[in-house]
Amino acid sequence: MLTLCFAGLLLVGVLISERASRTVLSTAVLFLVGGFFLGNGVFGIIPMQSDDPVVGILAELALFSILFSDGMKVGLSELRNAWRLPGRALLVGLPMTLVITAVLAHYIVGLPWLECFLLGAVLAPTDPVFAAALVGHKGVPRRLRHLLNVESGLNDGLALPVVLVLLAVGGGQDAGIGGLAEEIVLGLVVGVLVPLAVVWLERQSFFSATKELQPLLAVSIGLLVLAIALVTDANLFLAAFSAGITVATAAPHIRAEFEQFGELVSELLKLAAVLVFGALITPAFLFGQIPFSGWVFAVLAIVVARPLALLVSFLGSQLPRKEQLAAMWFGPKGFASVVYGILVLQSGGEYSNEIFHLVALVIVLSILAHSSTDVLVARQFEGQAPTSSTS
Numbered sequence: 001m002l003t004l005c006f007a008g009l010l011l012v013g014v015l016i017s018e019r020a021s022r023t024v025l026s027t028a029v030l031f032l033v034g035g036f037f038l039g040n041g042v043f044g045i046i047p048m049q050s051d052d053p054v055v056g057i058l059a060e061l062a063l064f065s066i067l068f069s070d071g072m073k074v075g076l077s078e079l080r081n082a083w084r085l086p087g088r089a090l091l092v093g094l095p096m097t098l099v100i101t102a103v104l105a106h107y108i109v110g111l112p113w114l115e116c117f118l119l120g121a122v123l124a125p126t127d128p129v130f131a132a133a134l135v136g137h138k139g140v141p142r143r144l145r146h147l148l149n150v151e152s153g154l155n156d157g158l159a160l161p162v163v164l165v166l167l168a169v170g171g172g173q174d175a176g177i178g179g180l181a182e183e184i185v186l187g188l189v190v191g192v193l194v195p196l197a198v199v200w201l202e203r204q205s206f207f208s209a210t211k212e213l214q215p216l217l218a219v220s221i222g223l224l225v226l227a228i229a230l231v232t233d234a235n236l237f238l239a240a241f242s243a244g245i246t247v248a249t250a251a252p253h254i255r256a257e258f259e260q261f262g263e264l265v266s267e268l269l270k271l272a273a274v275l276v277f278g279a280l281i282t283p284a285f286l287f288g289q290i291p292f293s294g295w296v297f298a299v300l301a302i303v304v305a306r307p308l309a310l311l312v313s314f315l316g317s318q319l320p321r322k323e324q325l326a327a328m329w330f331g332p333k334g335f336a337s338v339v340y341g342i343l344v345l346q347s348g349g350e351y352s353n354e355i356f357h358l359v360a361l362v363i364v365l366s367i368l369a370h371s372s373t374d375v376l377v378a379r380q381f382e383g384q385a386p387t388s389s390t391s
Helices: 002-015 027-038 053-072 076-081 084-109 113-123 128-135 142-169 176-202 211-232 236-250 252-280 283-287 292-313 321-329 335-347 352-371 374-379
Strands: none
Touching (some): 002 027, 002 252, 053 335, 084 292, 084 352, 142 176, 142 321, 292 321
16 A cells, blocks of 8 residues: 555656646655655554554665765765865754754753754754755756755765764663774775775776666665675665765766666655655644644754854855855755654664654654745746856
């Protein structure tokens, strides 16, 4: 039944995609709302529970694919050529967003500080798929699109070690800090060495892939990294992220061949995860298990935390005010936060349920708010002269 529902929503989403690109309609919102109504809270067609194995498996596979694709967008050459604005957002804006979110959680919801910083780390990453009309709109200045793409491509991977360490410190990881460190290092090693070995083989005169099968070379690298990481207990997500960056750096031609195919795969997995996530949300979940203070926190986490953090990070930059405001607003909480929230829930910590509830509420409000305003903001840049992405 889950497959049938996904196929039906996907068909509708594709058929309305052209109209959605010009209006406040959104494919992401379609799947979120569809999952909500199809789940246990309304019609019960998709009887999904948070401890259902399909939730964890889909989340892991989808995040692996997305981090692998995100890593391919940010090869080291691109970062060297245009690092200023993304660097401000990642090195200043990301930590400040985490800290501001933690402070809000502590003083509004009353969570202990460790759990507050864990919540901040889970909600720090952004996902431009929920603001696609802005990121993909050719009228939007190139440097702004570049900023949002690079930032979202890297902040998932940068936030992940913080989430894992805080879970370990809080007792949510059985392996402890030592085992976690080994898992992280091994993930990075697998993510770098496997792609380099495949690229070396591909460059030997004996081997040559046909043009039609070139996109599968990147797929084979990803699957090999996934398999080795599973066998060696390396961290899947860091292995995926570092593998994507390694491929983009060492073999740009492989990235170019994989780009369109990879985007489609990532989009499909994201939408499937949003559908499942929506099915987990019930009216009782939103209005019976989250106190009023949680709603206040969720709103402030969206309208205060990131905007204030990026306002500080842009101080001294030459980015025009209109572009600053667009970047400050478009920090949608997306799929990485969904998966990190599930990791927290499955950790079994004392406050894991409360954190997951808050994460879910922030994500729902963020998807609705950002996906319904991206077209409106993108229209404000129509007719504006193109700008360099290295500003």
